[in-house]
Amino acid sequence: MTAPHSEQSVHRSAAGALPPRQRILVAARELFYRHGVQGVGVEAIAEAAGTNKMTLYRHFESKDLLVAEYLRGLACDTVRVWDDLAALHPDDALAQIRSWIDLVGGHGDCHDASGCALVNAAIQISDPEHPGRKVVEGAVRTHRERLTALCCASGLSKPEQLADQLFLLVEGARASYRSVGPNGPGAGLCTLAAALIDSHRVTDRAEAG
Amino acid sequence: MTAPHSEQSVHRSAAGALPPRQRILVAARELFYRHGVQGVGVEAIAEAAGTNKMTLYRHFESKDLLVAEYLRGLACDTVRVWDDLAALHPDDALAQIRSWIDLVGGHGDCHDASGCALVNAAIQISDPEHPGRKVVEGAVRTHRERLTALCCASGLSKPEQLADQLFLLVEGARASYRSVGPNGPGAGLCTLAAALIDSHRVTDRAEAG
């Protein structure tokens, strides 16, 4: 296979004095996202973190558990995004939803979109016993529940259905980004989602649900 | 990492006398899909195909090119699915769309869904120069064009928008299947898509496009 990766920028960024465990997680986040959890080795992560494999294994007892920790970080970020949006638009569920769509649809390479990386990672983990699997499952469940709650609070019709439609739309856009670039079908996510939301306005003539 | 795979059933299935190249492609399809293109080695594929690595390399000059050929096969299947649906529902674009949705939404593990495997594989290929990348891009483009053409022919409102919405919905459902199982947000894909199609009926009051 071909997997060109050559980076080592984490160890002297920002305040520079981050403890090795944190630097490892930062490097892992970057490399796991770019090359996939299977496509990058622990040695490359340690090097990118400005440390070495031995120190890495002093903080994480295996690569699988490092992956799980990486996913936990992504999941944590996902809920923080929702919290930030809630703080930004208090008592306005619809605005929170719209801001979320704008957020994940805005940047073409979904770099900060932790949800994207979560699902990507899950796809690459074939072993159902992998410790990262339940992390992803929990994160997706939480994410879905929160989105559903917002849809319910927004006063739109068929809120549960709308929530799942939005979920799939966003997840499909992310997959589209990764596989065919920002000009694929996911390019107009914001518009597509807006139209979908609009179709869930009070007029609930659709009986398909 | 943990990647348990142990299968070798291809070499004596069906007529049993398939030439090794075909058996290799069949085995590759199975294993690449289940464990990812990065998660399975050529030796495992050869063994599952009832042959050995040497014969594999006599037919495919590298693993990357085998992956590309695997993806080409998936792309070929994708267009054949559309052709079959066109033959099944001639001159009825809407029926073709609905049948397609039912097809990809029907089986919980999207096993026959080659589109799913295509995008999955693309996610795992970080190298933009990988020969499989352009195969995926071409397949997705063709797929999207065909879906758009059908939406246009179906007489629904905002057909291009509907096509991309359906595309994202399906792709998101596939990602959901893989990451959190058949009970995730993609469970109700058929219902969700039907509601979406319904919202694109003649009443084009949505101005968000």
Place this chain on the structure above:
DNA sequence: CAAGATTGATACTGTTCGGTAACATGATCA
């Protein structure tokens, strides 16, 4: 039957992988 091509089997190369042992260094803190 004989010549040629295709296949199978085994062994091998060199590299990378996940993971560990051993020792040296640097800080901290009593």
Place this chain on the structure above:
DNA sequence: TGATCATGTTACCGAACAGTATCAATCTTG
């Protein structure tokens, strides 16, 4: 100061990886 602990460094292990060489067995085809 001296003991302790986290970290860095190097080297190593066994396994798996992509890819190749060699030779025997088979199968086609004249």
